[in-house]
Amino acid sequence: MAQNIDVQEAAAHCTLLRADLLRMLNAAGSGHPGGSLSCLDILYVLYNHVMKQDPKNPKWDGRDRFVLSKGHVNPALYVVLADLGYFPKSELMTLRKFGSILQGHPYMHKTPGLDVSSGSLGQGLSVAAGMAAAAKADGKPNRVYAMMGDGEQEEGEIWEAAMSAAHFKLDNLCGIVDHNHLQIDGNVEDVMNIEPIADKWRAFGWNVIGIDGHDYAQILDAFEKAQECKGKPTVIIAETVKGKGVSFMENQAGWHGAAPNDEQLKQALKELGQEG
Amino acid sequence: MKNVKLTFDLDNPSMKPSRDGYGDGLNDAAAKNPNVVAIGADITASTRVDWFVKEHPDSFYDLGIAEQNQMAFAAGMSLMGKVPFVCNYGVFLAGRAWDQIRTTVCYNNLNVKLGGAHGGISVGPDGATHQALEEISIMRCLPNMKVIVPADSWETRKATRAVAELDGPYYVRFGREKVPEITDESTPFEVGKAYCVQDGTDVALIACGVMVYHSMLAARELAKEGISAMVVNCHTIKPIDREAIVEAAKKTGAVVTAEEHQLMGGMGSAVSEVLSTEYPVPMQMVGVQDRFGQSGDPDELMNAYGLNAEEICKAAKRAIAMKK
Ligand SMILES: Cc1ncc(C[n+]2csc(CCOP(=O)(O)OP(=O)(O)O)c2C)c(N)n1
Numbered sequence: 001m002a003q004n005i006d007v008q009e010a011a012a013h014c015t016l017l018r019a020d021l022l023r024m025l026n027a028a029g030s031g032h033p034g035g036s037l038s039c040l041d042i043l044y045v046l047y048n049h050v051m052k053q054d055p056k057n058p059k060w061d062g063r064d065r066f067v068l069s070k071g072h073v074n075p076a077l078y079v080v081l082a083d084l085g086y087f088p089k090s091e092l093m094t095l096r097k098f099g100s101i102l103q104g105h106p107y108m109h110k111t112p113g114l115d116v117s118s119g120s121l122g123q124g125l126s127v128a129a130g131m132a133a134a135a136k137a138d139g140k141p142n143r144v145y146a147m148m149g150d151g152e153q154e155e156g157e158i159w160e161a162a163m164s165a166a167h168f169k170l171d172n173l174c175g176i177v178d179h180n181h182l183q184i185d186g187n188v189e190d191v192m193n194i195e196p197i198a199d200k201w202r203a204f205g206w207n208v209i210g211i212d213g214h215d216y217a218q219i220l221d222a223f224e225k226a227q228e229c230k231g232k233p234t235v236i237i238a239e240t241v242k243g244k245g246v247s248f249m250e251n252q253a254g255w256h257g258a259a260p261n262d263e264q265l266k267q268a269l270k271e272l273g274q275e276g
Numbered sequence: 277m278k279n280v281k282l283t284f285d286l287d288n289p290s291m292k293p294s295r296d297g298y299g300d301g302l303n304d305a306a307a308k309n310p311n312v313v314a315i316g317a318d319i320t321a322s323t324r325v326d327w328f329v330k331e332h333p334d335s336f337y338d339l340g341i342a343e344q345n346q347m348a349f350a351a352g353m354s355l356m357g358k359v360p361f362v363c364n365y366g367v368f369l370a371g372r373a374w375d376q377i378r379t380t381v382c383y384n385n386l387n388v389k390l391g392g393a394h395g396g397i398s399v400g401p402d403g404a405t406h407q408a409l410e411e412i413s414i415m416r417c418l419p420n421m422k423v424i425v426p427a428d429s430w431e432t433r434k435a436t437r438a439v440a441e442l443d444g445p446y447y448v449r450f451g452r453e454k455v456p457e458i459t460d461e462s463t464p465f466e467v468g469k470a471y472c473v474q475d476g477t478d479v480a481l482i483a484c485g486v487m488v489y490h491s492m493l494a495a496r497e498l499a500k501e502g503i504s505a506m507v508v509n510c511h512t513i514k515p516i517d518r519e520a521i522v523e524a525a526k527k528t529g530a531v532v533t534a535e536e537h538q539l540m541g542g543m544g545s546a547v548s549e550v551l552s553t554e555y556p557v558p559m560q561m562v563g564v565q566d567r568f569g570q571s572g573d574p575d576e577l578m579n580a581y582g583l584n585a586e587e588i589c590k591a592a593k594r595a596i597a598m599k600k
């Protein structure tokens with residue numbers, strides 16, 4: 001089924017989004033490029049090829065829900081939402097500024113298209129599980145997606161949520177782990193090892209799908225498989241590269257939470273073929 | 277402020293745990309709104325949520341012993357139109373899940389109702405770990421959160437019904453032990469409106485929870501000494517009824533607060549925030565003084581921690597003596 005995504009086109013589009021993302025972080029002067037770039041391709045596919053939504057009517061009851069549990073990477077979500085027309089692209093340049101609709105971490109009451117606020121790690125899967133349980137209780141078809149970090153897997157609440165989602169057989173829930181192998185203090189394996197992460201999710205009763213998180217066909221295929229899986233929730237463990245697309249940011253823990261300066265932006269845009 | 281005549285027998289009140297009112301209130305709320313759900317955490321019978329489960333088994337979610345998930349899961353349900361009542365012992369509900377309450381429930385202003393069971397030192401034999409004495413303070417400092425401490429079972433039932441119909445997060449605190457039923461079905465109750473259960477001119481005793489009863493006992497003792505005490509049931513601690521508090525202070529010129537909670541940050545603090553900025557009068561506060569609880573019989577503990585009529589009388593005299 002994955003053939004219905006034009007991989008060439010997706011790649012070209014995501015390059016434009018990466019450029020927007022870097023420009024907005026440069027304008028903000030702070031923010032989190034690393035984990036934004038690592039999950040951007042997944043968010044692009046999810047919003048453009050998977051989720052039911054209506055950007056003209058962001059509160060439409062029939063929409064699928066998305067929870068950005070790792071709220072610090074909201075620049076990635078913001079460029080995807082702006083691209084779909086949830087709000088004008090010009091707003092991107094107001095990120096993190098006083099009075100902006102784009103807060104430093106997601107705030108649902110200011111940004112059209114956000115289903116919930118986040119920023120305190122570890123809570124998103126619980127919220128998503130509650131959404132999925134409510135939809136199920138009412139026999140509604142909404143699906144719920146939650147994007148988590150790999151460092152975030154260290155939070156105990158994630159495993160409380162994992163246990164409950166399997167217990168309630170929430171097959172309308174799909175978690176994604178952006179497995180970029182880095183957190184603030186360094187390699188996830190060194191800071192606090194989460195491996196074997198797929199086995200852990202399996203042991204908690206989840207359907208586990210491993211993919212390359214920058215391969216558009218694999219991403220779409222995984223979401224389709226998640227939808228087909230009945231009786232249990234699915235988690236997609238996506239192997240990704242933190243800082244993906246910008247050579248000097250790739251796999252560097254230091255680019256977790258630092259914005260590119262003008263010089264660095266220029267260099268990055270050049271690499272993406274988007275200078276000027 | 278409304279004057280409300282309570283008709284119970286001060287010497288021989290009928291006794292009932294306020295948690296019973298929570299169980300009944302949940303069923304009342306669910307009867308009116310099918311979107312009401314209860315979210316538990318392995319403490320279902322002792323919070324009286326089992327009364328709800330009996331009538332609405334499909335609307336109950338037991339999240340197990342996982343308070344953080346319990347709270348954020350409920351938040352997710354509210355985002356889909358449910359009206360979740362999250363119930364747990366106050367210490368674990370407000371304490372363990374505080375960040376979830378802050379960032380997910382309050383920041384988003386979600387329609388989540390918190391039922392804080394086992395409030396106060398009267399929890400008794402379980403001891404300090406289970407005696408919630410700090411929740412009022414850590415809940416009322418959160419933007420969007422509202423806090424109610426009903427006086428008895430009937431008032432808890434009415435508060436539970438009321439918050440089901442109001443939007444946004446509410447914390448309703450109730451206790452484990454039997455307490456005097458000072459109100460009845462017909463006693464008026466409005467969130468955010470304190471009411472006067474006894475008029476007076478020398479001092480105002482402003483109380484919440486079971487301390488309303490103790491304040492009424494204190495007022496009777498004070499009357500014997502020629503002191504006229506007003507008694508106010510300040511069941512809603514946030515939003516606090518500023519008008520009623522100022523009115524009581526103007527009329528009496530001295531205020532005593534009484535609560536089954538730490539003095540720091542509780543109802544007395546809320547009252548003093550109003551009076552010190554709007555109408556300063558001499559004030560004394562009765563409550564737990566920066567100490568943990570311990571095991572014991574509820575009455576024994578209430579007395580050992582100075583949560584009784586005698587302490588309220590002493591505080592009243594101190595407050596009156598401070599008048600110029
Ligand atoms: C509860 C909580 N603790 C700490 C932080 C600070 N923090 C922000 S991002 C981050 C590291 C996240 O690492 P990971 O989950 O791997 O995210 P990614 O690599 O995708 O950026 C930390 C510790 C937070 N936001 N919330």
Ligand SMILES: [Mg+2]
Nearest residue numbers: 150151182183
């Ligand atoms: Mg990471």
